[in-house]
Amino acid sequence: MTKIYVSHPFGGLAKNKKNADSVLKWLQDDMGVFPIKEPFGSDTHNIFLSPIHMFGHLYNKVDYDTGIGWCIDLLSGCDAIIMCNGWENSTGCNLELAYAKDHNIRVIHINELKAAKSIRLAVDAGMNKGVAAFFGFAMLQALNKKAKEDLQRERAKSVN
DSSP: OEEEEEEOOOTTOHHHHHHHHHHHHHHHHHSTTSOTTGGGOSOOOEEEEOHHHHHGGGTTTSOHHHHHHHHHHHHHTOSEEEEOTTGGGOHHHHHHHHHHHHTTOEEEEHHHHHHHHHHHHHHHTTOOHHHHHHHHHHHHHHHHHHHHHHHHHHHHHHHO
16 A cells, blocks of 8 residues: 655635545545556555645644644655645645655656546557557646646735
């Protein structure tokens, strides 16, 4: 079993919790047996650990350092971290990413998973691997472009 930490912006906001709910549901429903663990071994069963779902209800009850400490402690026992869209604007996500890099925890962007899943489905359906990879790469570029545009919109909202 691969333990995968899901890093998602939160800030105590209901809209971020709702988005994290959707991401976690997608991961659990569609990626539960997807081979994220390949570099670590042959077991392809994943467990997704979401600090928002574990500690989010305590966001306004403990100080930030205590809360992020719990998150880092949870992350320390994981094999990989998934960075969800919007992480660039989140202090907590950036701290989690820095910890993961410093401790050689595999970093995966959510858009990479979406593209990889599409490639796998296309190949399983009989598409040539090279063609599937080309379309998967194009999908990844489109997803990253959209994520960047969404990030710029969020930053513009916070300035106004």
